[in-house]
Amino acid sequence: MRTHKVFIVFVFVVVWEVVAVLANSRFLPSPLHVGTTFWNLLSSGALFRHAAVSLARVLAGFLLALAVGLPLGVLMGWFPKMENLSVIIEMLRPIPPLAWIPLAMLWFGIGFQSKAFIIFIGAFFPILSNALLGVRETEPYLVEAGRVLGASDSQILRNIILPNSFPSILEGLRIGLGIAWMCLVAAELTGLNPPLGLGYLIMEARDLGRADTVMAGMIAIGVIGYAMNIALRQLEKRLVRWRP
Amino acid sequence: MITLEQVAKTIGELPILEAVSLSVKKGQFMCLVGPSGCGKTTLLKCIAGLRTYEGKIRIDGRLSQGINPKIGYVFQEFSLFPFLTVKGNMEFGLRIQKKPRKEMDDIVASLLDLFLLQGFEHAYPHELSGGMQKKVAIARALATDPEILLMDEPFVSLDAQTRNMLQKELLRIWNKTHKTILFITHNVDEAVFLADRVMVLTRRPATVKEEFLIDLERERDRTSPEFVSVRKEILKELEEEYVEQVDRGYKGL
Ligand SMILES: Nc1ncnc2c1ncn2[C@@H]1O[C@H](COP(=O)(O)OP(=O)(O)OP(=O)(O)O)[C@@H](O)[C@H]1O
Numbered sequence: 001m002r003t004h005k006v007f008i009v010f011v012f013v014v015v016w017e018v019v020a021v022l023a024n025s026r027f028l029p030s031p032l033h034v035g036t037t038f039w040n041l042l043s044s045g046a047l048f049r050h051a052a053v054s055l056a057r058v059l060a061g062f063l064l065a066l067a068v069g070l071p072l073g074v075l076m077g078w079f080p081k082m083e084n085l086s087v088i089i090e091m092l093r094p095i096p097p098l099a100w101i102p103l104a105m106l107w108f109g110i111g112f113q114s115k116a117f118i119i120f121i122g123a124f125f126p127i128l129s130n131a132l133l134g135v136r137e138t139e140p141y142l143v144e145a146g147r148v149l150g151a152s153d154s155q156i157l158r159n160i161i162l163p164n165s166f167p168s169i170l171e172g173l174r175i176g177l178g179i180a181w182m183c184l185v186a187a188e189l190t191g192l193n194p195p196l197g198l199g200y201l202i203m204e205a206r207d208l209g210r211a212d213t214v215m216a217g218m219i220a221i222g223v224i225g226y227a228m229n230i231a232l233r234q235l236e237k238r239l240v241r242w243r244p
Numbered sequence: 245m246i247t248l249e250q251v252a253k254t255i256g257e258l259p260i261l262e263a264v265s266l267s268v269k270k271g272q273f274m275c276l277v278g279p280s281g282c283g284k285t286t287l288l289k290c291i292a293g294l295r296t297y298e299g300k301i302r303i304d305g306r307l308s309q310g311i312n313p314k315i316g317y318v319f320q321e322f323s324l325f326p327f328l329t330v331k332g333n334m335e336f337g338l339r340i341q342k343k344p345r346k347e348m349d350d351i352v353a354s355l356l357d358l359f360l361l362q363g364f365e366h367a368y369p370h371e372l373s374g375g376m377q378k379k380v381a382i383a384r385a386l387a388t389d390p391e392i393l394l395m396d397e398p399f400v401s402l403d404a405q406t407r408n409m410l411q412k413e414l415l416r417i418w419n420k421t422h423k424t425i426l427f428i429t430h431n432v433d434e435a436v437f438l439a440d441r442v443m444v445l446t447r448r449p450a451t452v453k454e455e456f457l458i459d460l461e462r463e464r465d466r467t468s469p470e471f472v473s474v475r476k477e478i479l480k481e482l483e484e485e486y487v488e489q490v491d492r493g494y495k496g497l
């Protein structure tokens with residue numbers, strides 16, 4: 001299985017190399033060229049600085065989305081009256097997070113808050129709807145089983161509904177984080193202050209016509225997104241051992 | 245002791261229960277049989293305080309209001325908390341009652357012994373067989389030591405061998421603990437094997453159709469002439485309900 005994956009990556013790199021040689025264009029650098037640029041960015045610490053700024057923005061927006069989306073989703077699942085809110089939610093959800101960029105710029109300028117806001121929008125909906133779904137799909141007989149054992153409403157929420165929805169909640173976090181990461185890079189493609197971040201790195205390189213730096217930046221974005229997804233999956237496996 | 249006086253229940257426009265009156269004496273084992281969909285589960289949930297109803301339900305002479313700690317309930321579904329281990333499930337009610345750790349451990353240990361589940365305390369429900377899950381569900385209901393046990397088709401969907409074994413185990417536990425048991429089943433054979441009294445309910449809306457006293461020595465021999473003859477009588481009553489249901493269905497066409 002593992003050797004399989006390594007082989008596929010190898011084939012991909014070989015095809016890239018061949019195409020790059022055939023195209024012989026300055027805008028399609030060879031894998032070796034991109035690898036060298038990547039290494040230089042890494043060893044100079046530039047990549048790390050850009051990535052750290054991007055991660056900080058994602059973390060801020062993501063935590064905010066978690067702090068608002070999770071409780072709201074749980075409450076909407078638990079109180080039938082709160083569910084009416086879903087009219088608004090369902091109308092806002094189809095708006096792509098990037099469509100919020102102009103408004104974010106008007107409200108928050110082009111700094112940290114503006115980026116964090118876009119990320120918040122991106123991560124908010126999956127976190128909310130997965131929490132809502134988890135709560136709503138808790139089988140009624142589990143709730144009744146708690147009731148006949150004497151549990152109060154708040155005990156049922158804490159000791160039955162929440163743990164039972166936990167896999168769904170975690171799933172929402174994973175999807176939310178993935179979307180947040182994608183939104184971030186797009187948000188960074190627009191104006192920025194301070195001029196840092198992986199999205200900014202790419203845009204700046206484009207202005208300079210440096211396709212190798214663009215690709216190195218893209219690889220960094222892909223690797224970090226991949227790593228975050230894997231990390232959350234591992235966490236899920238660890239925390240939800242009770243699932244078949 | 246459970247007493248029902250003229251208990252009725254309507255959901256929307258649909259009458260589910262109609263004038264159900266019956267009483268189960270302390271320490272008695274009563275089975276309810278009735279056609280499927282007639283309202284058995286609804287009746288049991290009314291007694292447990294999980295549903296509203298009209299009429300009167302008394303537990304030990306006192307009018308029942310909401311959930312009663314004297315009542316333990318075993319659900320028709322596989323209703324263990326999937327995120328808790330066997331031990332966690334058994335402890336659930338005890339934790340709610342804020343029992344000290346030591347006492348909880350002792351109770352769980354004795355339940356594991358009683359149900360022959362030693363060694364499985366740290367297993368999660370999905371790691372258990374269907375029969376074991378049913379046993380844990382019964383143990384969970386018994387953990388808080390309720391006087392009354394309401395059981396809704398607890399052995400349905402199990403193979404015949406497991407079912408027979410669990411029936412015997414239940415009788416063993418009943419002999420030990422002297423609980424009052426109200427037990428729903430589709431299976432007339434099961435009812436006659438277990439119960440002191442069998443109540444046959446009508447099709448929906450359910451009401452008591454007929455009562456049978458099963459005055460046979462335990463452990464009962466399912467092939468004895470007495471057993472077979474009571475079984476036949478009950479089946480006959482039950483089949484009448486199904487036939488009428490079918491007749492009505494045709495007329496409705
Ligand atoms: N919440 C509900 N809303 C509407 N109808 C309901 C509801 N709960 C039960 N019913 C109806 O009430 C009737 C009795 O249901 P109940 O579950 O009590 O039957 P039962 O005798 O336990 O059936 P079974 O033998 O299949 O377990 C059924 O016709 C069912 O459709």
Ligand SMILES: [Mg+2]
Nearest residue numbers: 284285320396
């Ligand atoms: Mg039922």
